[in-house]
Amino acid sequence: MMYLYIISTLALVATIAAHCELHHLDDAVDAYLKAQKTGQTAAFTATFDNSTWLGYYENAVKMTIHNNTLSKPLPITHTRTIRDLTLCSTYTEVVVDSKSDPYVIGTQLRFANHKINRVDSIVTKPGDWLFNITGFAYWTAQENWDTIAVEQRDTRDTIKKAADAYLDLFNNPNTTVPWGTPCVRLEGGLYGDPGPEGSCAVGVPQGVPLTRRRYVIDEAVGSVEVLLDFGQSKWPDSHQFRVEKGKLRYVHTLTHCGTANCGLPNGTSIVS
Ligand SMILES: *[C@@H]1O[C@H](CO)[C@@H](O)[C@H](O)[C@H]1NC(C)=O
Numbered sequence: 179m180m181y182l183y184i185i186s187t188l189a190l191v192a193t194i195a196a197h198c199e200l201h202h203l204d205d206a207v208d209a210y211l212k213a214q215k216t217g218q219t220a221a222f223t224a225t226f227d228n229s230t231w232l233g234y235y236e237n238a239v240k241m242t243i244h245n246n247t248l249s250k251p252l253p254i255t256h257t258r259t260i261r262d263l264t265l266c267s268t269y270t271e272v273v274v275d276s277k278s279d280p281y282v283i284g285t286q287l288r289f290a291n292h293k294i295n296r297v298d299s300i301v302t303k304p305g306d307w308l309f310n311i312t313g314f315a316y317w318t319a320q321e322n323w324d325t326i327a328v329e330q331r332d333t334r335d336t337i338k339k340a341a342d343a344y345l346d347l348f349n350n351p352n353t354t355v356p357w358g359t360p361c362v363r364l365e366g367g368l369y370g371d372p373g374p375e376g377s378c379a380v381g382v383p384q385g386v387p388l389t390r391r392r393y394v395i396d397e398a399v400g401s402v403e404v405l406l407d408f409g410q411s412k413w414p415d416s417h418q419f420r421v422e423k424g425k426l427r428y429v430h431t432l433t434h435c436g437t438a439n440c441g442l443p444n445g446t447s448i449v450s
């Protein structure tokens with residue numbers, strides 16, 4: 179009897195510790211965006227779980243919280259956040275549509291004990307792969323990333339498999355990808371065909387392993403975002419997908435390679 183009591187108490191404690199709630203995620207994202215807008219990080223670091231802290235990363239480099247893009251106030255013009263209650267994490271696309279100092283940033287927050295314990299950002303600006311703030315700001319705002327009606331939602335597994343199929347294709351041409359029609363890709367700032375026949379099956383390079391995948395999955399908007407190391411050079415990269423009825427609808431990519439347009443002529447893509 180006593181054992182049963184202890185076991186059920188332990189199980190209850192474990193459940194409470196693991197439980198992830200939307201309001202904690204939303205409050206943390208608000209604190210993150212406020213920090214990025216003001217360059218003031220104190221209210222943001224107050225939401226950290228320092229006992230399990232794993233670090234603040236920009237473009238896969240671990241940094242202190244004080245000397246980085248976050249401590250520079252940026253006039254954010256657009257954001258879109260997805261929330262993962264299973265992995266207890268969020269991803270936010272942040273656009274700074276500025277003539278003089280534009281950015282597109284993709285940030286994952288991960289949580290423990292209802293607080294942030296890891297910040298992982300891809301920070302892109304002029305010179306990064308296909309970066310074009312006019313294109314990115316315009317096209318992301320045209321798209322429909324609304325919440326999907328409960329009865330039409332895909333399972334977590336379907337959403338994740340759609341992303342993995344797309345990512346696996348770069349290293350295995352035999353992968354079957356659930357392409358949708360229309361489907362359109364926004365890479366850095368370059369957009370595909372936005373029309374009803376738009377296709378994302380327009381070719382990817384081969385022999386490019388996409389590794390160290392870190393996922394955020396939100397069934398409510400059919401989205402999965404994956405931070406990863408792109409190819410042999412391990413360029414820090416974000417691929418975000420919107421999946422509708424099991425098929426790919428939108429693909430957003432951000433890639434930082436440290437050399438102008440990843441060493442390719444400006445405006446060219448290795449993907450098509
Ligand atoms: C965590 O550590 C940072 C840096 O030392 C500090 O600024 C912040 O207030 C701490 N957060 C909490 C919740 O204690």
Ligand SMILES: *[C@@H]1O[C@H](CO)[C@@H](O)[C@H](O)[C@H]1NC(C)=O
Binds near residue numbers: 245246247
């Ligand atoms: C971080 O600090 C170093 C040394 O003070 C400076 O050279 C560097 O530019 C800073 N980096 C950022 C991103 O502010």
Ligand SMILES: *[C@@H]1O[C@H](CO)[C@@H](O)[C@H](O)[C@H]1NC(C)=O
Binds near residue numbers: 305
């Ligand atoms: C390519 O773009 C970068 C960043 O905008 C610029 O510095 C560079 O001069 C451009 N290169 C060419 C060949 O146009």
Ligand SMILES: *[C@@H]1O[C@H](CO)[C@@H](O)[C@H](O)[C@H]1NC(C)=O
Binds near residue numbers: 310313314
């Ligand atoms: C950037 O994107 C805009 C909008 O799609 C387009 O009109 C413009 O030509 C692009 N600029 C470059 C340098 O590709």
Ligand SMILES: *[C@@H]1O[C@H](CO)[C@@H](O)[C@H](O)[C@H]1NC(C)=O
Binds near residue numbers: 349350351352
């Ligand atoms: C893809 O399929 C072809 C034909 O069946 C096969 O020869 C090839 O080894 C496969 N490639 C991979 C990477 O599995």
